[in-house]
Amino acid sequence: MNKYFTYVLSLLLSAVSLVAVAQESNYPDSLNGYYRLSNPDLNTYLTAFTQGGLGSTTANPANASQVVRLTTSKMYSLGDDMAALQARLDKGEIDQETYSKLFQQLMTLNSWKSGFYPVTSLSIQGTDYALFFSKLSDYCDRAINAFLNDEVSTIYENNYQNLMLLSVFSGVIYPANLATVDDFKAWCQSYLTQWRDIADFHLYFHPLSVTPDNGGSSFFTGNYAIEFKTPAWIGNMKNAQTYINAILTSNGTNPDVDTLNIWQETCERVLAQIAKDYSEESEPYKLADNLLNYTQADNVYALCTDENGDLYSQQLPDAFGTNGVTLTTEQSQRITWRPEYVNEASPFAVAPDAAKKGSDGHFYTTLNTAFPYKVLSPDVEVYTVSSVDAATGGATLEKIADGKVGANTAVVVRSKSTALADNQLVPLDEDVAPIEGNVLGGTLFAQNNNGSMKTLTVANDQPAFLLIPETVPANTAFYEGKVANGIGSLHNTFGLSAVFDLQGRKIATPQHKGVYIINGQKVVVR
Numbered sequence: 001m002n003k004y005f006t007y008v009l010s011l012l013l014s015a016v017s018l019v020a021v022a023q024e025s026n027y028p029d030s031l032n033g034y035y036r037l038s039n040p041d042l043n044t045y046l047t048a049f050t051q052g053g054l055g056s057t058t059a060n061p062a063n064a065s066q067v068v069r070l071t072t073s074k075m076y077s078l079g080d081d082m083a084a085l086q087a088r089l090d091k092g093e094i095d096q097e098t099y100s101k102l103f104q105q106l107m108t109l110n111s112w113k114s115g116f117y118p119v120t121s122l123s124i125q126g127t128d129y130a131l132f133f134s135k136l137s138d139y140c141d142r143a144i145n146a147f148l149n150d151e152v153s154t155i156y157e158n159n160y161q162n163l164m165l166l167s168v169f170s171g172v173i174y175p176a177n178l179a180t181v182d183d184f185k186a187w188c189q190s191y192l193t194q195w196r197d198i199a200d201f202h203l204y205f206h207p208l209s210v211t212p213d214n215g216g217s218s219f220f221t222g223n224y225a226i227e228f229k230t231p232a233w234i235g236n237m238k239n240a241q242t243y244i245n246a247i248l249t250s251n252g253t254n255p256d257v258d259t260l261n262i263w264q265e266t267c268e269r270v271l272a273q274i275a276k277d278y279s280e281e282s283e284p285y286k287l288a289d290n291l292l293n294y295t296q297a298d299n300v301y302a303l304c305t306d307e308n309g310d311l312y313s314q315q316l317p318d319a320f321g322t323n324g325v326t327l328t329t330e331q332s333q334r335i336t337w338r339p340e341y342v343n344e345a346s347p348f349a350v351a352p353d354a355a356k357k358g359s360d361g362h363f364y365t366t367l368n369t370a371f372p373y374k375v376l377s378p379d380v381e382v383y384t385v386s387s388v389d390a391a392t393g394g395a396t397l398e399k400i401a402d403g404k405v406g407a408n409t410a411v412v413v414r415s416k417s418t419a420l421a422d423n424q425l426v427p428l429d430e431d432v433a434p435i436e437g438n439v440l441g442g443t444l445f446a447q448n449n450n451g452s453m454k455t456l457t458v459a460n461d462q463p464a465f466l467l468i469p470e471t472v473p474a475n476t477a478f479y480e481g482k483v484a485n486g487i488g489s490l491h492n493t494f495g496l497s498a499v500f501d502l503q504g505r506k507i508a509t510p511q512h513k514g515v516y517i518i519n520g521q522k523v524v525v526r
Contacts, residue, residue, distance in 0.1 A: 026220050027075070027207055027220055029074055030071075030072045030073060030074050030117060031070050031071070031072045031117060031205060031339060032070070032071045032072065033069075033070065033071075033341060033342075033343070033429070034067050034068065034069055034070075034341070034342040034343065034371065034427040034429075035067075035068045035070050035339040035340055035341060035342060036066045036067065036068065036339075036340045036342055036348075037068055037070075037337040037338070037339060037340075038337070038338045038340050039333065039334070039336060039337060039338070040223065040336065040338050041333040041336060042333055042334065044305075045063075045066050046066075046068065046124070046305070046337060062348070062349045062350060062351040062420050062423075063348075063475075064348060064350070064367065064369045064475045065124070065125050065369075065444070065474060065475055066342075066348065067342050067348055067369070067371060067427055068122065068123065068124050068339075069121055069122075069123040069124075069128075069371060069427075070119070070121060070122055070123075070339065071119075071120045071121040072117035072118060072119050072120060072205055073117065073118040073120060074117070075115055075116065075117055076110075076113050076114055076115070076116055076117070076118055076204070077114060077115075078106065078110055078111050078113075078114035079114075081106055081110065082103070082106060085099065085102055085103060085106065086099075109229075112229055112300055112319075113204050113227075113229070115206075115207070116204035116205060116206045116207075116227065117204060117205040117206075117207075117224075118202060118203075118204055119202070119203040119204060119205055119226070122203060122226070123370065123371075124370075125370055125444045125445065125474075126370035126408070126444050127282075127283070127284060129203065129284070129303075130202070130203050132278075132284050133201040133202060133203050133228060134201065134202055136201045136288065136291075137201065137231070139270050139273040139274050139288075140270050142270075142273040143269035143270040143272070143273050144189075144269075146269055146272075146273075147265070147269060148185060148188060148189055152181070152184065152185045152188050153181055153185075155184075155188075156178075156181045156184045156185075157181075160178070163178055163184075164178055172191075173187060201228055201230070201231060201291075202228060203226055203227070203228050203303075204226070204227050204228065205224045205225075205226060205227075206224055206225045206226075206227045206302075207220055207223075207224055208220075208221050208223045208224060208225060208336060209221060222338055223336050223337065223338045224336075224337055224338070224339065225302045225316075225335045225336060225337070226302060226303040226335075226337065227300055227301065227302045227303075227316070228300070228301055228303075228313075229298065229299070229300045229301075230291070230295045230296065230297055230298065230299055230300075230301065231297070231298075267289075267292045267293065270288070270292060271285070271288060271289060271292070274288050283311055286311075287311055287312075287313075290312060290313065291313060294313075295313060295315070296315070299315055299316075299318075299323065300315070300316045300318070301313040301314060301315050301316060302314050302316055302335040303335070304331070304334035304335040305334060306334070314327070314331055314334070314335055316335075342426070342427055343426060343427075344376065344426050347376055347424040347425055347426045348424070348425055348426070348427075349420040349421070349423045349424050349425065350365060350367050350380075350413050350415075350423045350425060351365070351418065351420060351423065352364065352365040352413065352415050352417075352418045352423065353365055353418075354418045355458070356456065356457065356458045356463070357458065357461075358458060358461055358462055358463060359461035359462065361416070362414050362415060362416055363414070363415050363416070363417070363418055364412060364413070364414055364415075364456060364458065364463040365412075365413050365415075365456065365476075366410060366411065366412055366413065366440070366442075366455070366456050366476045366477035366478075367382075367405075367410075367411055367413050367475060367476065367477070368408065368409070368410040368411070368442025368443060368444065368475055368476060368477050369405075369407065369408075369444075369475060370407055370408060370444055371407050371427050371428075372404065372405060372406050372407050372427065372428040372430065372431065372432040373404075373405055373425045373426060373427050373428055374402075374403050374404045374405070374425065374426060374428055375403035375404075375425055376424040376425060376426050377415075377422050377423055377424045377425075379415060379416040379417065379422060380403075380413060380414070380415045380422070380423055380424075380425075381399060381400075381403070381413070381414045381415075382399075382400045382403060382405055382411045382412070382413055382414075383397035383398055383399050383400065383411060383412045383413075383414065384397070384398045384400065384409070384410075384411055384412075384435050384437070384438035384440065385397060385398070385412060385438060385439050385440045385465075385479070386398050386437050386438070386439065387439060388439060388454075388465050388479050389464075392459065392460075392464060392466075393454060393457075393459060393464035393465045393466035393479075394459075394462060394463075394464050395412070395463060395464060395465055395479070397412055397414075397463075398435075398437070398438075400435070404428065404432050405432065406431075406432035406433065406434050406435070407432070408442060408444075409432075409434065409435060409438065409442070410438070410440035410441055410442030410476075410477030410478075411438075411440070411477065412440075412456065412463065412477065439479060440477040440478070440479055441453070441477065441478050441479070441480055442475075442476070442477045442478070443472050443473075443474065443475070443476065443478070444474060444475060445474050446471050446472065446473055446474045447471065447472045448470070448471060448472075449468060449469055449470055449471060449472055450480075451468065452468070452480050453468065453472050453478040453479070453480045454466060454467060454468055454478060454479045454480065455467045455468075455469055455472060455473075455476065455477075455478050455479075456476075456477065465478070465479035
């Protein structure tokens with residue numbers, strides 16, 4: 001009977017899914033390419049902000065960080081998974097008990113994402129958030145293993161008597177679990193890992209539809225929400241705090257203040273593992289801290305940004321309205337994103353600074369992106385730098401003949417115009433080989449200067465790396481390192497120089513905008 005019921009239910013769900021897809025025939029098969037994620041209601045884009053990660057900014061097609069690399073699988077279908085599970089049972093690959101368990105997991109853990117696109121890559125400014133979310137369970141496992149290796153023996157030794165007394169009637173731990181420290185460690189491992197659940201963090205693109213007020217058929221709006229369901233181990237770890245304190249003390253749910261705070265220690269250990277890959281100032285780290293401390297188990301959340309552009313997770317109402325969550329109009333707007341292709345028909349652009357104009361009539365700027373791209377506009381050229389003069393900052397530029405620039409390759413851009421329409425670039429879906437001998441470094445996020453990172457300016461009407469600003473802007477290049485003497489710029493060789501400010505003080509290199517005396521001539525550094 002069970003088998004018949006689940007099979008019929010599977011067919012019904014498959015039929016519902018097929019009807020929905022037929023009604024929503026304008027759904028794409030998948031999302032794959034470079035996009036801008038626009039918010040149509042708030043006129044903002046999902047992009048990068050100062051410290052890295054995701055944020056919101058006023059729409060600006062010249063902002064390279066707006067380019068998002070997005071790939072998804074085809075829509076998830078609960079009916080397909082249930083049919084596959086039934087096939088395993090029919091083939092004898094699993095028994096009825098295993099089938100029932102897996103069926104229940106499918107129904108309780110996966111039904112929410114049916115009709116959603118599983119995200120395989122959501123890469124923004126070099127951070128792939130789909131990969132980061134999927135790795136959160138690994139960070140948790142590392143933290144659990146560290147706890148088991150570092151602290152279990154001490155807990156056993158210091159709390160043995162309480163553990164033995166409470167094992168008689170606790171229903172959580174038994175005398176056999178306390179026979180040796182290894183037995184206790186095995187119990188701890190089993191207890192801790194049961195916090196983990198197969199419903200780990202993964203991101204899903206949820207197509208958003210509208211049902212007309214007049215009762216007509218729902219239609220796809222072209223907008224999406226980026227959603228995920230928190231795994232059970234978040235809530236279970238919090239609950240385990242109470243359980244373990246009840247074992248270690250006789251105070252039940254009100255333990256002494258010095259009782260082992262396993263939940264907080266677990267959070268700290270998970271974050272410590274994440275910090276090995278992401279700095280504590282990075283948005284991924286801050287997002288993980290937020291998820292561990294403020295999200296609840298087994299609830300669906302959407303990624304959105306607040307009015308300051310900071311990323312956070314917004315809990316969503318469930319389908320049955322049982323969790324008491326309602327969204328304001330603004331909250332609903334902030335979870336809505338529209339993928340807009342970035343391609344030759346809709347490229348991005350680099351915006352040269354009008355103040356950085358050389359004697360040749362061209363404008364100069366620098367660019368560094370996390371993705372490869374090529375030049376579209378005929379009057380734009382890109383260059384690497386093979387050397388920089390010690391005194392003048394003059395750079396020897398090497399033209400990239402085919403106009404193709406690899407990911408994380410810092411370049412100088414030379415253009416005849418400052419108009420965005422004349423400085424168009426397009427991302428590439430191909431690997432571009434790195435260029436040997438490029439002495440420029442690049443940054444994806446605004447970076448505090450260590451005092452030696454020189455950025456591009458124009459000196460004596462020629463491009464030069466002279467300025468040492470407090471902050472190196474996002475998506476730009478800088479020069480730092482050993483210099484070669486007597487090497488000129490592309491258009492002029494300054495030679496060995498003595499550099500003075502207007503007060504007559506000799507300096508190594510100009511560190512700010514202004515007028516300097518170089519080789520006995522006044523030079524304006526802009």
